[in-house]
Amino acid sequence: MGGTFFRNLNRNKAMLLMVLPGALWFLCFSYLPLVGTIAAFKQYRFSRQGFLYSLVHSKNVGWDNFKFLFSTDAAWTITRNTLFYNIAFIFLGLVCSVAMAILLSELVNKKMAKLYQTGMFLPYFLSWVIVGYFAFSFLSLDRGLLNHILGSFGGKSLQWYSDPTYWPYILVLVYLWKSVGYSSVVYLASIMGIDRSLYEAAMIDGASKWQQIRSITLPLLKPIIIIMTLLAVGKIFYADFGLFYEVPRDSGTLYSVTNVIDTYVYRGLKTTGEIGMSTAAGLYQSVVGFALVMISNFVVRKMDKDSALF
């Protein structure tokens, strides 16, 4: 037994060496910190003997640290916002990036295609704080572009930052603007990997562009689409803090449509700084995310065994 193990080890040493940095990274930053999840059930207090000792010897409080997530009116709002925004992001993000990837792959002028791609890629690298100011230059009450346009058509200026009506659309739009360029690259790469002879054969048989896309590109993209979606589903209880905090400029009147789990936790705990409660929130988000990934993977496996993640 042992002999086979070491022989395998030796045979695959190049592969294993390549895996090593990533494995170490996960060990240090994902597996070791798991010890800290005990903090979710503790009222954490400092002691002289360092972090681990304090962690073990702090008072046990059971599920008390989780209560703040569920005990108020806000619980429904933040759960609904987090879930629905993320569903919209996953769905629209998928449609837009796949469409964008197909468009880019069909462009004849490859130089221009690269230019568009880079241009769409750029917003991904901007910090949300900067994106927040971009949005502000459009939405500012007295100096914003949109209010100027409205004014020149004789319309009334809108109080963008105190009227929640438009914010679901604004947030989705800003999110797509920032992320589509990046995620379309993944799809573009796998389109590039599709055997060109399939298209040539289709063209000889007289298939139109639309038929080619429907019968060749999309079916061949299906595995990667499923993987990307499954991964996104795992993060469905995590909201993008920057998007929901910086872009609406933390405006209180917009909370009904901008407050999500992450911003709620931040606002609630920034003064008291109870490590236990913020750990509890994180644990809750990951457990639900984990369950959702397992469920959706199970569903995928039932329908098409080869496309499932595991």
Place this chain on the structure above:
Amino acid sequence: MSNKKRLGATLTAVTALSLVLGACGSSGSNNNAASSASGSSSSEKPVNLIWYTIGTPQKDVDKVMAEVSKYTKEKINATVTMKMIDWGDYQQKMQVLVASGEPMDIMFTSAGGFDYVQNARKGAFLQIDDLLDKYGQGIKDTIDPAFLSGTKVDGHNYGIPANKELPQLEVWRFNKNVVDKYNLDISNVRSLESIEPLLKKVKENEPTFTPFVMTKDYVPYVPYDYLITNLPMAVKLDSPDHKVVDILETDEMKQALETMHKYYTAGYVAPEAATTGSTTDLESTGKWLLDRAQTQPLADNVWSASFGFPVVSTPASDPIITNTSVQGSIMAISANSEHPEKAMQFLNLLNTDPVLRNMVDSGIEGVHYEKTGDNRMKNLPESKNYDMPSYSLGNNMLLYLNENDPDDKWEQFKKFNASGVPSPILGFNFDTTKVATELTAVQNVKEQFWSSLMTGTVDPATYLPKAIQQFKNAGLDKIIAEAQTQLDAWVAANQQK
């Protein structure tokens, strides 16, 4: 049996790994740990004190601390290593450093940065009642007693507050150019209502100006002291009954909010005040009439110098000594300090010895500053490499005067401090452990309604009842009841003494 063994082995492996990682993480401070450990091994060798403080890290800190160490070695046989953490990072980095048990002896804490009361309760600081009696006589003699009594947490001292301005006094701060141009009379100004004619005049004559400047943190002044800054639990100042109320339900606040809304609709306030984080840009243009600020003696001069045009101010409140005002700057001894006695001796020296205090503040004489008189100094060009925030480094009243300071600067401070009236809840610190769940919900409701109500952006006639109801739903009544119980117990205990 074998299961247990395996668990044991796994645990050992995890512990070993975390030890290795921990060692990597703190390799930068190994020197200090080593030197302080060796310091404690024999009493002859000087002890090294590690001091964490707030502010943009300065290039010459190590150089100055080497000089400081020479002096302190002679006086108390201790050397000093200072570590500065930048303003914006201080809170978060200190949380991590303290939680992970990083070696340190002295650290800066305050009501604002690395919260003093919370962290005292969480066990970050050493309780120093005995040390203070034994080694801190100088501190007790020099600094205003209100500072030491106001920084007690559950009856004990956890830090040495810096001797500086004691009460909190709100003022209306005027752009003097505009005041002079329109010949405005500011002598009768005090209440929120009294500024209306001035705002009106400026708005009529200068339509592009913002008459009343404020950020989203603005709160109209009402004569109450808040249990937690900007949360609605408050106690009336000049009343003996120590009753905790919801500030939004008081007549004073209702009236103030109506006035604010009137000002907002009249255009005296910037339309986006409720989401404005900073007004520095607006104020440096000079296109404004007034704002509200907290003052201290000679503040008008400092403000005028930083704006580049003259600023005058008149009081908007009485000078009140509150928990926040006495907890503005505190130096605490870390709970994991290996040399608490030496640390206390150092703090005593720092707060009583002008030579040491000025060295820490201004650097090395002849390099960073030069003395121009008995207690006067002038910064030299090198001072740009050692530009420290004075308020966070101990007793301010030992500092040498700058060229432009009047001779009686510290006399004015003492007079100002003597004028302060203690808040009825000075020294009472609300322990929120039992209501932590409700507090997070209340905190969120506060963020939702506070700025738009306080800046007058929304009409209190419709929004105030809504806000009050939401606070109640979030559990404000339970928090107030808990606070009242604690406050009553505190009052009873204090009256016995």
